Amino acid sequence: xxxxxxxxxxxxxxxxxxxxxxxxxxxxxxxxxxxxxxxxxxxxxxxxxxxxxxxxxxxxxxxxxxxxxxxxxxxxxxxxxxxxxxxxxxxxxxxxxxxxxxxxxxxxxxxxxxxxxxxxxxxxxxxxxxxxxxxxxxxxxxxxxxxxxxxxxxxxxxxxxxxxxxxxxxxxxxxxxxxxxxxxxxxxxxxxxxxxxxxxxxxxxxxxxxxxxxxxxxxxxxxxxxxxxxxxxxxxxxxxxxxxxxxxxxxxx
Ligand code: 13P
Numbered sequence: 001x002x003x004x005x006x007x008x009x010x011x012x013x014x015x016x017x018x019x020x021x022x023x024x025x026x027x028x029x030x031x032x033x034x035x036x037x038x039x040x041x042x043x044x045x046x047x048x049x050x051x052x053x054x055x056x057x058x059x060x061x062x063x064x065x066x067x068x069x070x071x072x073x074x075x076x077x078x079x080x081x082x083x084x085x086x087x088x089x090x091x092x093x094x095x096x097x098x099x100x101x102x103x104x105x106x107x108x109x110x111x112x113x114x115x116x117x118x119x120x121x122x123x124x125x126x127x128x129x130x131x132x133x134x135x136x137x138x139x140x141x142x143x144x145x146x147x148x149x150x151x152x153x154x155x156x157x158x159x160x161x162x163x164x165x166x167x168x169x170x171x172x173x174x175x176x177x178x179x180x181x182x183x184x185x186x187x188x189x190x191x192x193x194x195x196x197x198x199x200x201x202x203x204x205x206x207x208x209x210x211x212x213x214x215x216x217x218x219x220x221x222x223x224x225x226x227x228x229x230x231x232x233x234x235x236x237x238x239x240x241x242x243x244x245x246x247x248x249x250x251x252x253x
Contacts, residue, residue, distance in 0.1 A: 003209045004225070004252040005165065005232035007040035007126065008239030009066065009094065019047050023054045025242040026249075033060040037252045038232075040064045040126075041239075042094050045080055052089055064092035064126065067100055070113035082114075086121040093118050094234075095125040096152065098171045108151035115152055119160050126165045126234065127153060128213070129192075133172035141170070141188065146195050158200045166210045167234040168192060173214025175236060182227050185212045189229035218247035225251050 014022065023041065033039060042064040043051045051063035069079040085093060095118060096111040106114075111127070118125040129148040131141040145168070153161060168188055173180050180188075189210045197205035212224055213234030224230055232252055238244040 001036050002207050002231055003036050003038050003165075005038045005040060005209055005211055006221075006245070006249045006252055007042060007064065007167070007211060007232065007234045008245055009042045009097070009213075009234055009236050010044065010239060011066070011099070011236055012044065013240055014044075016047060016050070019043060020050060020054075022240065022242055023051060026246055027054055027058055027061065029242075029246050031246060031249050032058075033249075033252075035060075038062065039249050040092055042066045042092070042126075048085070048088055048090050062091050064094060065090055065123075066094045066097070068093050068095070068114060068118065068123075070110050070117060072117065082117045082121040082123055085123055090123065092124045092126055092165075094167075095127050096148075097128045098130055098169060098174060102171075108148055112152040112155055115164065116155070119156070119163055124163055124165060126167055126211070128167045128169050128234070130169040130171055130214070136170065136172060142191050145188065145192065149192065149195055150199075154199055158204045161196070161200050162204060162207060164208065166192060166196075166208060167213050168210060169213035169234060171214075175215070177215050179215040179217070179220055179224070180212070182223055185224055185230055186227040189227065193229055216248060218244040218251075221248040221251035225253055 039061045055061040065085050068082045095114045100106045115125045131144045135144045193205050209231040211232045211234045212230050216233040216235045217238045
């Protein structure tokens with residue numbers, strides 16, 4: 001059975017002290033995850049060691065980075081490499097969040113390099129995709145997302161893609177309070193799985209976790225996660241409030 005994942009993306013929020021407190025509160029709650037459930041915390045780089053140390057107490061809770069470089073190492077001031085993350089025992093890394101694409105010029109081609117280097121160093125990339133409102137208004141979301149997948153993931157082998165998590169995050173739903181309907185989410189997730197199936201086969205596609213992101217809240221997570229092709233969520237705003245994110249973890253299938 002594929003993994004069901006509740007992933008927090010703190011983005012550029014919280015001080016170290018606030019982050020430590022939030023993690024402590026969430027991890028002290030009595031929420032035990034079963035074999036196929038995972039809780040992830042994508043925290044700012046300087047908090048990764050703290051997050052890793054804190055989550056180690058509990059089964060299936062993991063830290064994640066929010067980004068890494070597509071370069072192996074060298075004169076790239078301010079960048080963080082996949083190898084550095086691995087040396088801190090960080091197991092997951094977000095790749096290609098729409099905010100990285102929009103504000104930092106990350107293209108599908110650059111992201112294909114980021115996915116590859118994560119896999120080289122044994123990190124699981126959480127590859128983000130999703131369309132802007134303009135694309136959805138033209139009803140072109142399927143071909144847009146397919147191109148993102150094709151250009152960033154289709155160089156992988158079937159064995160490699162099994163170590164990738166996908167997050168579908170429609171940009172119009174991020175931070176807007178405007179969540180995709182369960183029908184819209186399920187339709188896109190089923191489409192993404194069909195694209196993966198064509199490239200990697202049915203058995204492989206059936207094992208890949210596809211998370212939904214975009215205004216996931218404590219009061220809509222259960223309904224969204226109940227969709228057959230939605231395997232959890234990537235959560236921004238609501239992951240900064242302990243009680244809300246705890247509720248979202250509890251909503252996992
Ligand atoms: P919100 O949950 O704040 O809409 O953010 C979603 C997101 O971008 C998670 O990566």
